[in-house]
Amino acid sequence: MLEIRNVDKVYRSRGKPPVHAVRALDMAVGRGEIVALLGSSGCGKTSTLRMVAGFESVSSGQIALGARRIDELPPARRKVAMAFEGYSLYPPLTVRENIAFALKAQQLSHGEVNRRVDEIARLVEIEDTLDKYPRSISGGQQQRVSLARALVRDADLYLLDEPMGQLEPQLRAVLRGRIKGLLAERGMTAIFVTHDQTEASALADRIAVMEDGVLQQFASEKELKNRPANLFVASFIGEPPMNLLETDVAAADGDFRLSAGPDIAFHVPSGTLGPAAQRALAQSKRVRVGIRPQKVTVGSGDVQVRVMSNQWLGDQAHVAGECAGNQLIAVTSSRVAARPGDVIPFSLDSRHLHIFGADGVCIRHAEAG
Template structure:
């Protein structure tokens, strides 16, 4: 079990204001779980990884691994293996020697070292360059060497910083499956940093969404999509992201009317809301409603959408259009015959709405699909 308690990281620089990179981070990662740190550039995910590894000091808070407090230990004593985004390979050593370096330090038999190196090299498809030097191989190959060097070790925790960012899409897809299988088969605990939602979804059991140094939500991909904690998660998770619209609130018999515009009004029954959500709606004049693009039905309905763009992606249409002065995105598996400036019917059901309070907190989730 990895436990982070109230972890802060502040970078100081002479003549410049301090940068608060990570703020009061609390996180528990059970043994055998694979976790993704997901967020935009500069959100604090790499700083978090480096504090766990010991390459950055913790400004405040604590980090424990397997009941050992490790945040004051040097990296070599933490039993943590890390694959760096910048590779950090040893130039004088061959690929084989780079991967075997930590194993030789453990004084394992030569046959065991060879077996392990050969196995992990085959898994990440670098077995044909084992006798090459880092300067003679490509950036994508160097990245796989760094990944192999981490995964070949015996460690309590594996940290992977953008582990496949330099790989071509086809190879990346293959290696995701292989690495996921390796981690799961051996019950390895792993945390990896990525900005790629597809990679996070493919590899991780849970995803920690970060922004501005703050953990926004820590949950499975399904929960992040169906139960976003706030506006940031709702707008960040999903491709395309959730449609978010400002709505005026009006009380009516049995519930509330949420008006995005004269032609787009949602009716919410009071008995579908919990007490906290009802109280928030009763005290609000305006708030934000959200609906996933996949829940915007194009081709039927009483509301009209003026098409701005219509893209067929081979298996689905992405349609952007204007309604009530707002831009909406719809995704449908059907090919829609509509050109820019065409007006098409569409519908959005109230049961598919997420409702967000003034502070951005989600107070009501859409019905489960």
């Protein structure tokens, strides 16, 4: 198990203000678990990976792997394998020699080293480059060499920094499945950095969503979508993003009425709220509410929407519209006969609402189903 305990990373440069890249990070990764660090550029995910690998020092906090504290150990003693976003290949060595480099310390036979190299090269489809030098192959091939060099090792933890960012979409989709199968089959514990939600969903058992150096939520993809911890996670996870509306709060016969202008209103029964959510709504004048585009019904309902765009993506329609200054997106599995400028009805069911307090924390999740 990997444990990251209250870890901070602060970069300091003379003449410049310090940059607090990672803030009070607590995470535990189980043995054999595959975890994605997901977030926008500069959110702290690569700094986290490099601190675990030992290429960045920890400003405060501790990192433990198994029964060993490793944050004070040099990288070579951590039993951690890392694939770098910048590849970091050895130019004088061939691709085969680059991949085999880490195996030499294990005192394996020449035949065993070649067998392992050939096997991993086939998996990432670089077997025809093994006798070439890094400078003579493409960026995408170099990225796969870096990935192969990490995966071929015997390590307690595998760290992959944007492992397939330079690959063509079709090859990326193929390799995701193969790498997921390899990691699962061998029980390899892995953490990978990505800004691609599809990649995170395809590879990871759990996803750690980061922003501004802070871990926002660490959960499965399903939980992130259905039970987002806060507004950031709600708006960041999902494609298209969650519809978010500012609403006024009013008590209504013991229940609550949430109004986003004169044309959009939600009746929220007190029985659907826990005690904390009831208190929060009773003390609030305004809250944000969210509803997933997949939960918006097109063609019926009380909300009249002026269509802004209507896109058919081959297996679903994305219909964007406007109502009293609010923008809404609906996703449906069937085509919608509407053109920009047409007015059509949307149905927004209060059962599918997520409600967020003034601090952005979710105080009520949508009902299941």
